[in-house]
Amino acid sequence: MKEARLMVKAPAKINLTLDVLARRPDGYHEIEMVMTTIDLADRLTITTLAEDRIVLDCTVSYLPLDERNHVYQAARLIKEQFGIKQGVHIHIDKQIPIAAGLAGGSSDAAATIRGLNRLWNLGMDMEKMASLGSRIGSDVSFCVYGGTALARGRGERIEKLPSPPPCWVILAKPPIGVSTAEVYGALKVEELTDGCRSEQMIKAIAEQNFSGICRTLGNHLESVTLAMHPQVQQIKERMLRFGADGVLMSGSGPTVFALTDRESRMNRIYNGLRGFCKEVYAVRILGENNG
Numbered sequence: 001m002k003e004a005r006l007m008v009k010a011p012a013k014i015n016l017t018l019d020v021l022a023r024r025p026d027g028y029h030e031i032e033m034v035m036t037t038i039d040l041a042d043r044l045t046i047t048t049l050a051e052d053r054i055v056l057d058c059t060v061s062y063l064p065l066d067e068r069n070h071v072y073q074a075a076r077l078i079k080e081q082f083g084i085k086q087g088v089h090i091h092i093d094k095q096i097p098i099a100a101g102l103a104g105g106s107s108d109a110a111a112t113i114r115g116l117n118r119l120w121n122l123g124m125d126m127e128k129m130a131s132l133g134s135r136i137g138s139d140v141s142f143c144v145y146g147g148t149a150l151a152r153g154r155g156e157r158i159e160k161l162p163s164p165p166p167c168w169v170i171l172a173k174p175p176i177g178v179s180t181a182e183v184y185g186a187l188k189v190e191e192l193t194d195g196c197r198s199e200q201m202i203k204a205i206a207e208q209n210f211s212g213i214c215r216t217l218g219n220h221l222e223s224v225t226l227a228m229h230p231q232v233q234q235i236k237e238r239m240l241r242f243g244a245d246g247v248l249m250s251g252s253g254p255t256v257f258a259l260t261d262r263e264s265r266m267n268r269i270y271n272g273l274r275g276f277c278k279e280v281y282a283v284r285i286l287g288e289n290n291g
């Protein structure tokens with residue numbers, strides 16, 4: 001078979017809400033969250049190989065390139081599902097911080113599934129790709145769709161939403177690693193007192209009400225990660241001091257993001273965080289364009 005090559009974008013996500021509803025017997029949590037993709041993305045270059053192998057390489061040296069990598073798992077799953085004997089080489093240009101609450105690994109897996117679907121003409125629709133992706137991780141289904149969506153169940157049940165109004169997203173990641181399993185494990189679901197915000201967020205998005213969106217930001221996992229890492233609170237305070245309209249930790253953290261619809265404030269927040277934190281980004285919400 002002839003060699004074929006494709007480039008796919010794998011954008012990061014942020015959580016506008018994350019409500020934990022209950023602990024499940026299978027070790028996961030029943031959640032409701034509104035997520036949206038942002039213009040900070042890894043880039044995958046997928047090339048078919050004549051030999052039946054999966055070969056990865058990556059621009060950063062500290063990611064495993066074997067079956068521990070979500071990209072490898074996605075390629076293996078597709079090959080098994082469709083009985084494909086051709087191999088694949090996947091180059092990962094890593095731009096999304098790792099273990100940051102931005103779903104970089106999940107988005108890479110989703111991009112691999114979307115890319116191989118096209119490259120090998122597999123004819124899967126979004127639903128089928130999302131369902132396969134959920135076997136790799138709870139966030140992969142959302143990443144298959146991208147854009148803005150409500151995710152329920154353990155994160156794999158997706159309902160598409162309209163995009164929020166255009167705004168800036170300033171992200172700061174402190175130099176600490178956070179384990180998603182550890183953060184969920186430390187949460188005392190029965191002690192949660194603040195209500196579920198996802199419904200209010202959906203309404204604010206439908207009304208294109210930017211200040212309503214900022215007021216409704218909320219993440220039940222934030223207090224857990226905050227208690228482990230006080231830097232997260234310091235970043236939140238600093239972002240607010242420099243003029244953020246809303247601030248929140250994304251996912252299980254530790255990345256914190258600020259929202260603003262004014263470019264002058266974006267510049268102030270970005271510059272105000274740069275001396276404080278090594279990894280700072282200013283990007284936009286992606287809307288429907290998911291690379």
Ligand SMILES: C[C@@](CO)(OP(=O)(O)O)[C@H](O)COP(=O)(O)OP(=O)(O)OC[C@H]1O[C@@H](n2ccc(N)nc2=O)[C@H](O)[C@@H]1O
Nearest residue numbers: 027028029101102103137138139154180181184251252253
């Ligand atoms: C917190 C969130 C929010 O978007 O994202 P990140 O912080 O990872 O970006 C997600 O729920 C993370 O999704 P993902 O990273 O795909 O998680 P998985 O690999 O499926 O699960 C890792 C571990 O997290 C816990 N987990 C995950 C999802 C869920 N609904 N309940 C859980 O309790 C489980 O202990 C599980 O073993």
Ligand SMILES: Nc1ncnc2c1ncn2[C@@H]1O[C@H](COP(=O)(O)OP(=O)(O)O)[C@@H](O)[C@H]1O
Nearest residue numbers: 068069070098099100101102103104105106108
């Ligand atoms: N392609 C990948 N990119 C990033 N992380 C990956 C990838 N494959 C496997 N991982 C592993 O997944 C874990 C979670 O990483 P990531 O998806 O970046 O963060 P998060 O779950 O916080 O959004 C890390 O410990 C990392 O080693």
